[in-house]
Amino acid sequence: MKIGLQNRMDSLFNRHGDGRAICVAADHGYMSDVTPNVVNLRATVEAVIAGGVDGILLSPGQALRLAPLFKGRDGPALIVRADWMNMPRLGTSNVSNAVPQRLLVNEKVITADQALSLGAAAITIYLFLGYSDKIEAISIDKCARFVNECRRAGLPCIIEPLAYGGQVTGANIVEILTLGARMAVEIGADALKIPYTGDVESFRHLIDISAVPTLVLGGARSDNERDALELYAEAHEAGASGCLMGRNVTKSPDPRKMIEQLCHIGHQDWSVDEALRGEMWDFVRLKAKPTLCTGCDLCVGACVASHGSGAYGIHQARLRIETGSQPGQHRVLFCTSCKKCIDVCPTHALRWHLKNGAVELIPERCDDCGKCIEICPTQVILRSETGISFEDGHALEWHPVICDLCGGAPECARICPTGAIFITPRKDFTPVLE
Amino acid sequence: MSSKQYRMSELLDPADARSLVVDTSRALGLGVLPGLEHFMDAVKPLLPLLDAIVASPGQARALKPRTRKEAALLVRADWTNALRGEDFVLPAETIQYLPLLDPVDALDLGANALVMYFILGHEEEIEARCMQRVVNLALEGLSLGMPVLVEVKPVGPRVVLRDKAIELGASFAIEGGSDGIIVPWPGAASFKTILAMGKDLPVWVGDLNLEKDTAVMEEALLLGASGIWLDEHVFALEDPAASLQNSRTLVHGKAVR
Secondary structure, X not given: OOHHHHHHHXXXXXXXXXXXXXXXXXXXXXXXXXXHHHHOHHHXXXXXXXXXXXXXXXXXXXXXXXXXXXXXXXXXXXXXXXXEEOHHHEOOOOOOOOOOEOOOOEEEOOOHHHHHHOOOOEEEEEEEEOOOHHHHHHHHHHHHHHHHHHHHHOOOEEEEEEEOOOOOOOOOHHHHHHHXXXXXXXXXXXXXXXXXXXXXXHHHHHHHHHOOOEEEXXXXXXXXHHHHHHHHHHHHHHOOOEEEEOHHHHOOOOHHHHHHHHHHHHHHOOOHHHHHHOOOOOOEEEEEOHHHOOOOOHHHHHHHHHOOOOOOOHHXXXXXXXXXXXXXXXXXXXXXXXXXXXXXXXXOOEEEOOOOOOEEEOHHXXXXXXXXXXXXXXXXXXXXXXXXXXXXXXXXOOOEEOOOHHHHOOHHHHHOOOOOEEEEEXXXXXXXXX | OOHHHHHHHHHOEOOOOEEEEEEOOOHHHHOOOOOOOOHHHHHHHHHHHOOEEEEOHHHXXXXXXXXXXXXXXXXXXXXXXOOOOOOOOOOOOOOOEEEOOOHHHHHHOOOOEEEEEXXXXXXXXXXXXXXHHHHHHHHHHHHHOOOEEEEEEEOOOOOOOXXXXXXXXXXXXXXXXXXXXXXXXXXXXXXXXHHHXXXXXXXXXXXXXXXXXXXXXXXXXXXXXXXXXXOHHHHHOOOHHHHHHHHHHXXXXXXXX
16 A cells, blocks of 8 residues: 555544544535535534544535644544535435436546645545446446546545435345445445445444445434434444544534544444443443423333333333322332342342443342342342243243343433433442452 | 735735626627627726726737736636527527636736636536536646636526525535635625625625616625626616726725826
């Protein structure tokens, strides 16, 4: 690999030494109708830089105008949009268009050398799939030319496969994106910018067959910031090298905070909950403010749903609401991590989970004595409906079912609309290995 | 000061950062324009009243000698038949758009800036070509210090929302790297949006009727327009010099001589 290419790849993907990059796409004014994020671009760019963004995608013109914001070794890498298209203004898009477009046009606008002269660390170009054979061929031709130019210039070429057009259906979009990813790599992409396929497994497969750094894009803005963070967290779990998010950041009420949250997920492996609260807690415990409880039972539903108990499994919920005569008088009962069950167990079958701090059952040690159930002050330890058979021949007819804090991010607290159930840190808690 | 800023300072009065510009270059696509049959005779007396004049490459060569008190020279960098009306002798059956000059040519002509159209509302390919053109002129002009000014023309049949189309054209010009924008008056709200988008860029208001649009000119200047961009219709007026004196007073708050 040319040293220039390697250096520029590093300036984008290795600012933190982890091979990951949290980037923002701020090139919408280049292709879409004018929206507030386009009008206030400078302020947005300043905000995301303050948030620690690793790279910013800009049009050539904005790269010229906003160049001073990128200064310094701590400054973000500049990614330049090297082609132009009118897809957001086509009739089928969700934008109310000032000048509606009928045909998709995607044209090369600048050369790799010109991008290099702007100070770019990489360029991004589209690869359209699913619109028509002709557009696909034009896209391939354009990408291949760019790749060659970029190789000569030592500039990383990020190809963005997009599944768009009449040939794309809900049933084949994942397959088309995977096809696009692989075709882009075959052409010579140094990295990919690609939409999320919708689930971790299919995205992991896409990344696996691509074998180049993959940045997930965010798509249309969601009203709920958690959605964008979860999308990225899933892509991160699948092995993405980062994100190149646009409207979910630039249209956010607080772009800086959004970038900080994405950076925590991408660079520090925080969970979405940790990123949202801006603090990493190793261990949590559930707390309640009963006066806020409306008795809606959403927490109970979330508990059974997250543990696969199904619609008929309410009695298997690991928490319950004892309904009072009016709102504010309901009792919220859940595992308080009081440790009484662990202490009373005669066979040491219960212990703190080493990673999330919940009570964990070691089934091999359990002898169905039921003492944990008897001692639980909130009566939220249940008897399982099925038993367990072990390889050595012995079996349990039932076993205790105890709150597992959903692995450290309890669904009941997440879903509670009034904040009646919430989590707090267990900062003084350190589980020890037996 | 960069050479680009230097050239821009010759067409924008440093005292108030405004300018009065007249565009004569539509003759490139429309031929003889009323009042401009004899170009030099018509233009020369008006040059001291103007901050800049837009000329075709051919007329730019004819515009000499110019003194420092006369208008700066801007050259038209492209050709199109999109501005021809249906009653024109050769109405446009298909819209054409061609590049004519690059920054090296403009330097050769002694121009202060290149001016190009951004045509909206016709074939998608025309838009794409305009975008390519802005970016390329901006990047080529960067090394030569030659500014590119983009004139937004929402003239095609597919312009649905005129004000939004003007905003879109301005946005495209900014994203493409233009050093200044000329827009038809889109209404106060859209004009404010354009000014916000192009915070550090000069924005002129064009396509104005010198006799009827005085109120619009005043409003535009009050909101922050960098000046007025007039077309060849000035030369068809009974007394172009008097009209331009009035416009100059409006723009700069002072007359010349």
